Amino acid sequence: MEIKDLGEFGLIERLTQILSIKDHSVLVGFGDDCSCIDIKGEKILFTSDIQLEGRHFIKRLIQPEDLGWKVVSVNVSDIVACGGEPKWGFISVGFPKDLSVEYVENIYKGIKKACDFYKMSVIGGNTTASDSIFLDLFLTGKTDRFVPRGGAEEGQMLMVCGYLGEARAGLEIAMEKGLNNLAGYEKRLIKRFSRPTADIHLSDRLSRYASAGIDISDGLVADLYHLSKASGVEVILDKNKLPVSPDLKRYCQQKGKDPLEYILYGGEDYKVVFTVDKRDTIQFPECKVIGFIGAKGEGVFLKDGSIVKKLEKKGFSHL
Amino acid sequence: MEIKDLGEFGLIERLTQILSIKDHSVLVGFGDDCSCIDIKGEKILFTSDIQLEGRHFIKRLIQPEDLGWKVVSVNVSDIVACGGEPKWGFISVGFPKDLSVEYVENIYKGIKKACDFYKMSVIGGNTTASDSIFLDLFLTGKTDRFVPRGGAEEGQMLMVCGYLGEARAGLEIAMEKGLNNLAGYEKRLIKRFSRPTADIHLSDRLSRYASAGIDISDGLVADLYHLSKASGVEVILDKNKLPVSPDLKRYCQQKGKDPLEYILYGGEDYKVVFTVDKRDTIQFPECKVIGFIGAKGEGVFLKDGSIVKKLEKKGFSHL
Numbered sequence: 270m271e272i273k274d275l276g277e278f279g280l281i282e283r284l285t286q287i288l289s290i291k292d293h294s295v296l297v298g299f300g301d302d303c304s305c306i307d308i309k310g311e312k313i314l315f316t317s318d319i320q321l322e323g324r325h326f327i328k329r330l331i332q333p334e335d336l337g338w339k340v341v342s343v344n345v346s347d348i349v350a351c352g353g354e355p356k357w358g359f360i361s362v363g364f365p366k367d368l369s370v371e372y373v374e375n376i377y378k379g380i381k382k383a384c385d386f387y388k389m390s391v392i393g394g395n396t397t398a399s400d401s402i403f404l405d406l407f408l409t410g411k412t413d414r415f416v417p418r419g420g421a422e423e424g425q426m427l428m429v430c431g432y433l434g435e436a437r438a439g440l441e442i443a444m445e446k447g448l449n450n451l452a453g454y455e456k457r458l459i460k461r462f463s464r465p466t467a468d469i470h471l472s473d474r475l476s477r478y479a480s481a482g483i484d485i486s487d488g489l490v491a492d493l494y495h496l497s498k499a500s501g502v503e504v505i506l507d508k509n510k511l512p513v514s515p516d517l518k519r520y521c522q523q524k525g526k527d528p529l530e531y532i533l534y535g536g537e538d539y540k541v542v543f544t545v546d547k548r549d550t551i552q553f554p555e556c557k558v559i560g561f562i563g564a565k566g567e568g569v570f571l572k573d574g575s576i577v578k579k580l581e582k583k584g585f586s587h588l
Numbered sequence: 589m590e591i592k593d594l595g596e597f598g599l600i601e602r603l604t605q606i607l608s609i610k611d612h613s614v615l616v617g618f619g620d621d622c623s624c625i626d627i628k629g630e631k632i633l634f635t636s637d638i639q640l641e642g643r644h645f646i647k648r649l650i651q652p653e654d655l656g657w658k659v660v661s662v663n664v665s666d667i668v669a670c671g672g673e674p675k676w677g678f679i680s681v682g683f684p685k686d687l688s689v690e691y692v693e694n695i696y697k698g699i700k701k702a703c704d705f706y707k708m709s710v711i712g713g714n715t716t717a718s719d720s721i722f723l724d725l726f727l728t729g730k731t732d733r734f735v736p737r738g739g740a741e742e743g744q745m746l747m748v749c750g751y752l753g754e755a756r757a758g759l760e761i762a763m764e765k766g767l768n769n770l771a772g773y774e775k776r777l778i779k780r781f782s783r784p785t786a787d788i789h790l791s792d793r794l795s796r797y798a799s800a801g802i803d804i805s806d807g808l809v810a811d812l813y814h815l816s817k818a819s820g821v822e823v824i825l826d827k828n829k830l831p832v833s834p835d836l837k838r839y840c841q842q843k844g845k846d847p848l849e850y851i852l853y854g855g856e857d858y859k860v861v862f863t864v865d866k867r868d869t870i871q872f873p874e875c876k877v878i879g880f881i882g883a884k885g886e887g888v889f890l891k892d893g894s895i896v897k898k899l900e901k902k903g904f905s906h907l
Contacts, residue, residue, distance in 0.1 A: 272692065273685040277715055280689065284713075287696040292709045295676070304712030306676055309628040317680045317714045317726060324718060357614070357625055361636045361680075361724050366592040370599065373591065377606040390611045393623030395636045396600055399643060401719075405680050407636060407726035 297415060300499070302347040302484050305415050314410040316347040322401040326463075330443045333372050335463040336404065337379025343486065344408040345387050346467035346539040350484040352476030353412035354469075355389040360406050363399030376404065387469055414476045419499035421481035421544040427504065427560040428553055429542045430468055432514035433489055434531030435461040436538050442520070454516040465539040471553070475543055478552050482543035488536040493569045494582045496542070503563035506533075506580070508573040510559050533571075534583060616734060619818070621666040621803050624734050633729040635666040641720035645782075649762045652691050654782040655723065656698025662805065663727040664706050665786035665858040669803040671795030672731035673788075674708040679725050682718030695723065706788055733795045738818035740800035740863040746823065746879040747872055748861045749787055751833035752808055753850030754780040755857050761839070773835040784858040790872070794862055797871050801862035807855040812888045813901045815861070822882035825852075825899070827892040829878050852890075853902060 272280055285299040296312065297305035303314040320326055320340045331339075341358070348355045360380070364373060384390055389408075439462035442455045451459070475482055483496045489506075497504045513528050521528045544562055545553070563570070569580045591599055604618040615631065616624035622633040639645055639659045650658075660677070667674045679699070683692060703709055708727070758781035761774045770778070794801055802815045808825075816823045832847050840847045863881055864872070882889070888899045 270689045271686050272683055272689060275689055277717075280692065281713075281715055283689070283693060284696045287693060287700050288703070288710050289700075290709045290711055292676075292711075295709060295711050298711045299713065304676075304678065306711065308630055308632065311627055313627065315676065315678045315712055315726075317678055317712075317724075319680055319682075319714065319716055319724075321682065321716060321718055324716060357611070357623075357634065359623065359634045359636055359726055361638055361726070363638075363640065364591055367590050370589045370591060370594055370602070373599065374602060374606060377603045381606050381608075384607070390609045390614060391607050392609055392611075392614050392617045392625065393634055393636075394600075394603075394618065395638060396596055397638055397640060397643060398596075399640055403722075405638075405724050407634075407678055407680070 297417065301418050302350040303353065303410070305351070312412050312415055314348050314351055314353045314412055316344055317405065317407040318343045318347065319403055319405040321403045328402065330448060331463045333375035334379035337376040338383045338464050340404040340406050341380055341383035341387065342465050342467045343539055344406050345469060346484045346541065348408060348410035349468050349472050349475065350416070350482045350541045351412060352414055352416035352472060352479060352482065353410035354472045355387050355408055355410045358389060358391040358406055358408045360391050360394040360404065362394065362405070363397045363403045365400060365402065366398055368402065387467070412476050416475050416479045416482040416543070417499065418481055418483050418496050421496060421500035421502050421562045423502060423562055423564060425480055425544040425562045426547050426550050426558045427506070427542060427544055427562065428550065428556045429540055429559050430471065430556040431540055432512055432517065433485065433538050433540065434528060434535035435514050435517050436465060437531050437535035438517050438520045439463070440537070454519050457516050458520060462537060465537070467539055468541045471541060474552050475541065478545050478549040479543040480545065482541050485538040485540050485542055486536065488534045489542065490533045490569050490580050491583065493542065497567050497569055501565055501567065503566045503568050503570060504560065505563045505570045505572050505577065506560040508571050510557065512557055533580065616736065620737050621669040622672065622729070624670070631731050631734055633667050633670055633672045633731055635663055636724065636726040637662045637666065638722055638724040640722045647721065649767060650782045652694035653698035656695040657702045657783050659723040659725050660699055660702035660706065661784050661786045662858055663725045664788060665803045665860065667727060667729035668787050668791050668794065669735070669801045669860045670731060671733055671735035671791060671798060671801065672729035673791050674706050674727055674729045677708060677710040677725055677727045679710050679713040679723065681713060681724070682716045682722045684719060684721065685717055687721065706786070731795050735794050735798045735801040735862070736818065737800055737802050737815050740815060740819035740821050740881045742821060742881055742883060744799055744863040744881045745866055745869050745877045746861060746863055746881065747869065747875045748859055748878050749790065749875040750859055751831055751836065752804065752857050752859065753847060753854035754833050754836050755784060756850050756854035757836050757839045758782070759856070773838050776835050777839060781856060784856070786858055787860045790860060793871050794860065797864050797868040798862040799864065801860050804857040804859050804861055805855065807853045808861065809852045809888050809899050810902065812861065816886050816888055820884055820886065822885045822887050822889060823879065824882045824889045824891050824896065825879040827890055829876065831876055852899065
């Protein structure tokens with residue numbers, strides 16, 4: 270059997286069984302946005318995420334500084350989703366030998382800017398020669414309370430900050446047109462893909478109020494399926510409450526596409542979707558309620574007025 | 589300017605300048621085998637090391653279980669060199685989609701065996717599809733006292749456990765003959781390359797007695813140059829005290845080569861070379877004194893009776 274027959278999550282399930290963990294200081298192991306260990310009462314979060322040339326980015330379609338910024342942001346987003354603040358990063362990089370020093374320095378300038386913005390440090394690293402560029406960041410963080418995927422309860426509200434689906438539109442524009450001669454809204458959409466900013470402003474409140482949280486990297490619906498499964502509850506999105514970005518709207522009008530498809534299945538948003546008790550929604554005035562938690566069970570549903578339909582468990586697809 | 593013009597260490601120096609660290613809980617940043625942070629008085633070590641197909645291993649020349657074992661061992665060796673014990677690992681992996689599930693499971697069985705052997709856990713990970721296999725392990729550890737590269741002092745003894753140079757011979761045999769129809773000594777030498785064991789038994793004593801330590805991955809001389817530079821001292825190897833493995837001797841006889849070249853420049857040994865006061869050498873009865881620390885300065889020298897010559901700063905080379 271090959272990996273593709275088993276799928277990413279089937280494979281991970283098998284592998285984590287092999288690596289059974291017996292250490293009692295490990296509070297959370299595989300299966301969430303972060304792992305969590307106890308060091309003298311401090312809850313330390315661990316996560317890692319890679320940017321691999323040809324897989325996660327195409328060199329001519331992203332500025333090196335943005336790439337450095339992005340690899341930090343995608344990791345910070347995992348830390349934030351668990352209610353944490355990023356602290357110390359360790360970066361493993363691979364570069365072709367004929368890559369220009371200036372290019373690499375610009376990547377590191379982006380990393381440094383992101384470190385300053387998120388108030389964290391990259392404290393060490395490992396360098397290797399490789400055929401294609403990769404940046405593999407391992408990031409630790411701290412949290413007062415770990416916010417898991419599996420804590421959502423019936424009747425709680427589902428919230429998110431800002432717009433979804435823009436990153437996917439930005440990627441499409443960059444793939445089609447490159448980075449030059451773009452309209453303002455096209456540039457903004459591309460920036461959502463190439464230079465995302467994690468919801469760092471939510472960290473502290475998530476650890477205080479959120480029952481569950483997940484970083485949207487695969488797409489809203491795909492990631493909510495993880496939350497649904499981990500929590501053992503149905504998740505209901507309210508179609509009329511999903512915020513539609515004006516830039517995405519304009520892009521979709523131009524292309525004859527439905528913004529909803531981008532919002533539900535876009536991916537790479539690096540925003541945190543989370544659940545809270547209804548009374549605590551006021552703690553997040555800058556965020557929007559986009560749905561709620563239904564009965565015990567599993568599945569992600571879209572409610573449009575009185576009609577509720579189950580959504581397909583998939584990443585982005587063209588209509 | 590391209591990376592190859594600057595060299596690995598020149599590049600790292602530039603990049604670490606960009607990432608200036610201001611966090612006071614960072615006790616050791618770039619430039620040693622591990623970084624070290626203070627979490628409520630605990631000294632936590634960070635390191636990472638990758639195994640990249642085509643660069644660090646050739647798939648047909650290593651068993652997947654050995655590969656899993658090796659990626660753990662090479663990281664543990666960095667932790668041990670700083671006087672630490674490994675605790676929690678986080679693994680980032682890339683696999684081609686047509687790789688067999690069995691192959692990947694065998695890698696993880698090797699990782700698990702190594703975790704049990706070194707009394708540590710891999711507590712999380714990240715999976716991505718990639719053209720070639722990579723295993724990037726980030727490993728944390730704990731130490732009571734950080735053993736740096738820069739602590740060696742004049743008159744101290746230089747020690748190492750076991751034989752050097754075998755891994756390089758093993759790699760050569762595997763490259764030339766493959767893994768089948770091998771003599772016993774050839775199999776043992778290959779095992780040194782493909783399934784190295786870190787000096788975990790030294791951790792505790794290194795943190796108590798060693799003034800400096802470094803993991804031998806690039807080769808004895810190349811890594812001693814790092815120790816020499818960091819400590820600001822000359823390092824003198826005693827030719828007649830360097831232990832020569834019987835297997836390496838046999839291989840070199842067969843090939844008409846000089847074992848000394850392998851011992852000095854072999855690389856991939858993953859043994860710790862360390863310095864201690866003369867009176868403390870008895871704390872390491874299973875290790876051998878292979879030299880001593882000379883005057884303030886920089887350089888690695890080979891003493892043969894009364895003749896002392898400076899050794900070239902290089903990795904492995906054929907005579």
